Amino acid sequence: MTAKENALKIILFDRPERVTSGPPIYQLCYQGCNHEGFKGGGDGSPVGSQWIDIWGTVWHKIHDGVMGLPKGYPLSDVKNIKHYKFPDPNDERICKKIYQMAESFQDGDVFLGGSHRDTLWEKAYMLVGMDNMAMYFLTEPEFARDVLHGIMDFQLGIAEHYIKIGIEFANLGDDLGTQLGLLLGPNIVNEFLVPEYKRLFDFYKEKNVIIGFHSCGNIESFIEMFMMLGVNVLNPIQASANNLDKIRAVTDGKMALQGGVSSAVIMEGPIRRIVDEVRFRIKQLGQNGGYFCCPDQWMPFPKEHIDAVYQAVNDYGQYPLKD
Numbered sequence: 001m002t003a004k005e006n007a008l009k010i011i012l013f014d015r016p017e018r019v020t021s022g023p024p025i026y027q028l029c030y031q032g033c034n035h036e037g038f039k040g041g042g043d044g045s046p047v048g049s050q051w052i053d054i055w056g057t058v059w060h061k062i063h064d065g066v067m068g069l070p071k072g073y074p075l076s077d078v079k080n081i082k083h084y085k086f087p088d089p090n091d092e093r094i095c096k097k098i099y100q101m102a103e104s105f106q107d108g109d110v111f112l113g114g115s116h117r118d119t120l121w122e123k124a125y126m127l128v129g130m131d132n133m134a135m136y137f138l139t140e141p142e143f144a145r146d147v148l149h150g151i152m153d154f155q156l157g158i159a160e161h162y163i164k165i166g167i168e169f170a171n172l173g174d175d176l177g178t179q180l181g182l183l184l185g186p187n188i189v190n191e192f193l194v195p196e197y198k199r200l201f202d203f204y205k206e207k208n209v210i211i212g213f214h215s216c217g218n219i220e221s222f223i224e225m226f227m228m229l230g231v232n233v234l235n236p237i238q239a240s241a242n243n244l245d246k247i248r249a250v251t252d253g254k255m256a257l258q259g260g261v262s263s264a265v266i267m268e269g270p271i272r273r274i275v276d277e278v279r280f281r282i283k284q285l286g287q288n289g290g291y292f293c294c295p296d297q298w299m300p301f302p303k304e305h306i307d308a309v310y311q312a313v314n315d316y317g318q319y320p321l322k323d
Contacts, residue, residue, distance in 0.1 A: 002109045011210065011232050011256045013289040019282055019317030021294040021310060022258055023212075023233065025113040025169055026105050030089070030158055031097045033117050035059055035068060038093050043067040054087045054094060057126050065300055073129040078136065078143045086150040089157025098158075102165045111210070113169035114162035116155050120196055121174040121184065123151045137188050144192055152196040159203055169210045172200070177217025179241050186221055194225065201229045212258075216297070217241050227255050235259045238296040239281075248285050258292035260285055261309060266301050271308045278312035282321060293317060 001009075001016075007023040009016035032054035036042035041051025041059060045068060049061045058072025075081055089095060098114075105112055118126065124147050125133045136144045162170065174193075176183055184193075204211055212233040213226060218241040226234055227250075234251070236259030237244060244260055251257060265277045278293060285291040293313045295301070316322055 004109045004111060007111070007292075010289050010292060013253050013256070015319070016289050017319060019286045019291060019293050019313060019319075019321075021313055022292045023169065023210075024110040025171075026110050027113040027115055027171065028098050028101045028105075028162060028165065028167065029115040029117070030161070031094045032087065033115050041068075055123070055127055056084075070126045070129075073127060073132070075127045075147060076129050076132055078140050081143060081146060086154055089154050089161065095158070095161050098161050098165065111169040112165070112167050113171055114159070114165075114167040116158065116170060116172045116200070119155060119172045119174050119200070120148060120151055121176065121193055124148055127151075134184070137184075137192060141192075148192060148196045152199055155200055156203060159200060163207055163209075167209060169212065170204050171212045171214070173214030175214075175216040176222055177215065177219040177241060179217060179238075181218050182221060183217065189222065189225070194229070197229055205230050220247060223247055223250050223255075227251065231255055233258050233292070235292075236294075236296045237285075238263075240264065240296075244281075244284060252288060252290065256290040256292065257285055259294055259296040260291075261293060261295050263295050263297040263299050263301075266295055266305050266309060267299060269302070269305050271304065274305055274308045275312045278309055279316050282313070282316055286317070287321065 003020070003024045006016050006018060007020065010020070034043045035053050037051050037053045041049065041053065045051065045061045047061050047064050051059055053059060056074035057070050059068040060071050061068040075084060087094060128136065128147060133144065159170070176189065201211065210232045211230055212235065213231040214235050216236060216238060220242050233256045237247060237257050239260055239262040247257065260281045262277055266274055282293055286293065295309065
């Protein structure tokens with residue numbers, strides 16, 4: 001069984017041969033997907049850099065090894081939307097990168113994927129400011145809807161390019177949780193976000209594209225929503241922020257999970273403890289397929305520690321699972 005075939009069986013809960021760390025994906029992205037501007041910048045910028053992304057948000061890089069942070073918001077004032085122009089997904093400066101990356105794809109044992117990083121909520125607060133956006137849901141609901149609708153119009157335009165190329169796997173994501181609870185209340189999410197998410201999900205579902213969704217923090221309250229929308233693979237299911245037994249019970253046979261291995265354990269070690277953590281998560285989450293075993297957050301782990309994770313997945317992830 002090839003890696004791609006095995007990954008599909010994991011996603012479908014259809015008797016895979018082994019647990020792996022994730023679906024094999026060659027991922028396409030557009031200019032600006034990783035917070036770049038038209039003239040550079042983005043996550044790889046050196047500390048001390050400042051730039052403006054394709055949306056007009058001002059960014060600065062203050063820590064090495066992590067993304068920059070927004071500091072200037074083009075829609076912080078409600079009045080600004082009258083003159084604001086959302087980026088055009090058909091602007092060659094934005095979409096050309098998708099086709100350039102696709103030229104390097106060699107059809108083989110991997111999925112061709114497309115990224116919709118910061119799909120909706122996160123892009124909204126990068127345009128408006130997090131405190132402002134949270135307030136505007138209540139005080140300026142029509143403004144909030146206009147912002148979200150404009151963002152999703154852009155995402156749907158990007159999705160058209162991805163489909164034209166022939167992607168099989170779409171990666172979406174918005175962090176909706178904190179360590180201790182929800183970042184946004186269910187009523188806000190259901191009223192404002194779900195209708196816009198549904199536009200993109202329905203577009204991909206009609207074309208039989210597999211959908212992965214990334215959402216950090218405590219997201220137990222949104223599991224049913226994710227399944228209703230059509231998420232196929234949910235990550236990173238943080239071990240310290242969620243009841244993973246509860247999440248597995250609700251999603252078993254319905255939605256695959258990815259992540260779950262405590263990043264704190266991986267960072268701290270020792271190796272034996274890391275191996276035990278991997279074995280535990282495989283047994284907890286992977287009994288019937290539907291699980292990709294990997295860290296629940298990506299951090300600058302000691303090399304020997306992250307190597308131990310992958311080795312343990314290889315050693316203990318073969319079906320039938322070892323005791």
